Amino acid sequence: MIWGPDIFILAILVVLAIAAVISRDLLVATVIFSGYSLLMAVAYVQLNSPDVGFTEAAVGAGVTTVLFILTIARTARMEEDGS
């Protein structure tokens, strides 16, 4: 097992996750989340489960993102303060 890429991927995953959480622009958060999913797919392949990686790439990075964006288009783009 190659440790370097794994740790690199995990580190980026953590960074992306934090970025997605703190972003107040939901569209930005969605795009970051899409990238997160893509990296997750890579991580799954690394963990010897290409099937799950495949699904994650197609569903998590693809369809889910589109559905999120559609939702944002129908509601509001910016997270509101307080109330």
Add this chain to the structure above:
Amino acid sequence: MIIISCLPVIALLSPLIGGIIAYQAGKISETARDLISIVAAIVSFIVIVAMVPTILNGNTIEYSFYYTAISTLPIAFRVGPFPLFLGLVISFAWILSAVYSHRYMERLHSRNRFCLFMSLTLSAVIGTLFAKNMFALFIFFEITLFTSYVLVIHEETPEAMAAGKKYLFLGLATGLVMFFGILLVYLQVGTLDLGKRGILDGVHGNILYVILFTLLVGALFKAGMFPLHVWLHSAHPIAPSPASAVLSGVVVKEGCYVMIRILYDIFGVNLLKTMLVSNWLVLLGGLSIFFGSAMAIRQHDLKTMLAYSTVSKVGYIFLGAALLTPTGLQGAMVQIFHHLLAKSALFFCAGALIYKAGIRDIDQMAGIGKKMPITMMVFTIAALSMIGVPPLVGFASKWYIVLGALEAGRPLAIGFGLVLMLSSLMNAIYFIPIIINAFFTGESEHGEHKEVRPDDVPLSMAVPMVILAIGIIVFGVLSATTSVVVIKPTVNAMMGL
């Protein structure tokens, strides 16, 4: 023989089916409805009479649906002398009540429903009497509660609903306590059979007292014994008079019957004697006698007074049974028989007064004896029997109970023999003034019943009353004979002598 073993089921089903048919017929013709319900009661009576020869030969009739209920607890029937004796009297009283209610009910609403539930109640009571085990007995016992509930609330007034609510929920609660006792018995000995004169022989310790208490709570509630009588004086008077008669005359006796079965067939005389509870039970009976009589004296409403009088009479039955002597039990049985006749007659009379003169209050009865002589004559005979005047049945029962108390030989039992005497005095205090007032006082100033014409109640109402009064006299005169022929063998069977 197969037909004979089916007889208990037929006796049970004929009022059930008859009641349903009568309910449907009532939508077309009222007379047809009443005829059908009378016929159903008569069929039931005849079927029970048909069982007499077999029982007199010393056999019992059994019928079981072995594969219908839980395997060890079939819904089964067994008819012995005691159930048969009581079944005869009850179904006969029911015929009279059905005849009586034909005219009486014509001024009330929901007559079809009343007729249906009267029949259903008879059916459930017969089921209770003939049940072979405690499981089947409890089933019919609970059904009686619901069917009689409908009779209690028949008027649907707020007072009736309140009385019915008290009756139903206290009945359910005490029924559940009794259910708990049944579960305890079943788990202890694995049987609930009522034919063995004591099934709890192998059980020891405090659990016996728990079982006795829980089982008796259910039975004594239905019987209207002293601490559990709180429903009786509101529920019985509020029902229509034919229903009051069967509630006080029959449904209360069902409770007494169950109580006697519990004492003599679940526990058995020997076990109760070793448990040393007899004195306490006698004390309870004495309290009931005293309390019922005392409350009856205070009443102005005739039907409420009669209801309290029931509390007192149930005390006699319980006292007699709790003495655990053959003569005491004999007295209790005669008292059951006597009270069934007399209290039904008294409630019929009270109903006749309401029907004809519209009076419920004792103070309004002055001079009514001249206008309604038959009613008041019947009332007098029944009341004298209640007091215990010698040639009547009531005297015989008190006589046996006192003898039983002496036989028991305990100071306490003798003491309550004296309470019996005291209570006769109290009975006299509340019955005699009514009679004197009705016959020997002129009509009062207010003239509450001026419009009553001097003819008596319709024939269909008078006949049942008169039959009951004749019964009181005849069986009183023949009490020695009937005791030897009917009661004594029954008692011996119960006591295992």
Add this chain to the structure above:
Amino acid sequence: MSESLFGEDVIVRTIARLVAPFIQLFGLYVLMHGHVSPGGGFQAGVIIASSFILLALALGLPESKERFKKTIRLPMESSGPLIFALIGVTCILAGGYYLQYGIAFLFPPAVVSAILISAVEIGIGITVLAMIVTIFYAMAGD
């Protein structure tokens, strides 16, 4: 979303039109190789569905819907599981357990197994495709 997200951008429209069949082809590849390599009915369904989503994004919803009508989607949604279940029943009829692919039925077990698994995967793919597109249309303002 009555019209395309990208307005009348010719490049996007053209590229989307060109790419869509290839995505679908790739989806079919994933579908047919599901039983020997990573992939399968579910992934293939999502991939093919994404081609329709792409068309919707580039060309606008009406045009995309024109290519994939409701009258087609509705039977597709329920026919997938039906295929799945019926193939299971076929296995029973052929004398095996439910979904027991490796049975000799006209062909040797290995061949039957390959055929049946592919059929099941096709069924799954059809349903996933139709469902995801339906969800997308519903959210985009059906």
Add this chain to the structure above:
Amino acid sequence: MTWASHLPIIVVLIPLLTAYITPMLGWMDKRICNPLVIVSTSFAFIASLLLARSVLTRGVISYHMGGFAPPFGIALVVDYFGAYMCIVISFLTLMAAIYSREYIAKELHESKTAPYYTLLMLMTGGMMGASVTGDLFNMFVFFEILSISSYALVAITGKKVAILASYKYLLLGAIGTSFTLVGIAYLYILTGTLNMADLSVRLASLYGVGRSSWTLLVALAFFMVGYSIKAALFPLHTWLPDAHSMAPSSISAVLSGILIKVGALALIRVLFNIFQPEFVVETIPVTSMISWMAAVAIIVGSLFAISQVDLKRMLAYSSVAHIGFIILGVGLATGYGTTGGILHIFNHAMAKGCLFLCAGAIIYKTGLRNIDDLAGLGNKMPFTMAAFTIAALSMIGIPPTAGFISKFYLGLGALETGTWSGWVFIGAILLGSLLTAIFYMRVINNIYFKEPLHREDVQRDETPLGMLIPILILAGGCVIFGIFPRIPLSLAEPAAKLLLGI
């Protein structure tokens, strides 16, 4: 292999296949949906009966999906309990399907007919599957199928309150689902298998072994919480009153009648099939804990029901109390008690199903939901109200109805434990029965013995025949199985004995 050996999969397949065919046919002609569903549930019912017969004659049936022997493949294992549940589920669904024909035509928009029947069949398939499966993860999947379709069914009327109720149900249901998933994951980490029989063997060696026994307990806790939400056991029942009262009545009958019982089934499977009875009864007194919770559920559920004014809400709270009876019986873990709990699944399904269908009939005819407004209905709808009364008496446990028999068994079971807590439990059972009487007698008094406000209220206006038939069948069942309780007991008794290993 005879065709009969395929019955375990057939009972699951029939409703699921119908669920897939229904939307296609419904798309062509909406009127086909109802006969199709009735026919297929009838077949499912017959298949369940055959399955039960086959289980009774041949013992536990194990069916290997795809021909892979367990623990590698997914196995369907039908024991007495599973067969029993299949009968209850298909029977009540059949009744609901017959009832739906006329009820749905009025209650729901025409465009929702096909989705309604599809979801109903999916839910049935999920329940059947959860009853017969022998695989923990497979059970999870079936639970998802039935839960998701029930979320949709609660909201199908499209009213705002219904959607809110459904949302609440969905949130709690999702929490329950994730809890069970975590539990499954823990067990898989510990043992590397998901087959129930295999799990029970492998877990037996782990009881009380260092850290793994802690993991075991955590897994058990997750299962308990997760499936208690599905079964609406007392502190986790909060979704039930809204969901069951807002759904269409035919669905309420299925939800209250059997769906929560499938949650109870899952609890039973986890307690007695995966963990050994000795473990959950003696080592860790889980059963005693859930018995206490169930006893509280009986009392609190009944008290809540007493305070309701809406008929369907009252019935829903009554379900909270009666799931308490079922779980109490299971938790007693004695022969009589568990038999009583399992028997009560059937008896309560019939009675509560009948009550909800009657409530639906009242709403269908008069639009009334308030208990105080029901005066005069005894004359207006005599047959429906007679059925209502019989079912209510069965709920109270009045002889000779079926409820009395389950009360009898539960009471014996509580006493059989021989501990002081057994006396508390029997107190809860009896008090619960009395409290049940309070709120059902209030309805009955209102129906029969109260003067109606308007004269036209007493005009004879009976429920349509198509809706009346299932109501009467269920009410008749309440009486018949009270007089002949050996019919359900012939399955319930061996089921309890097999589960407890006695």
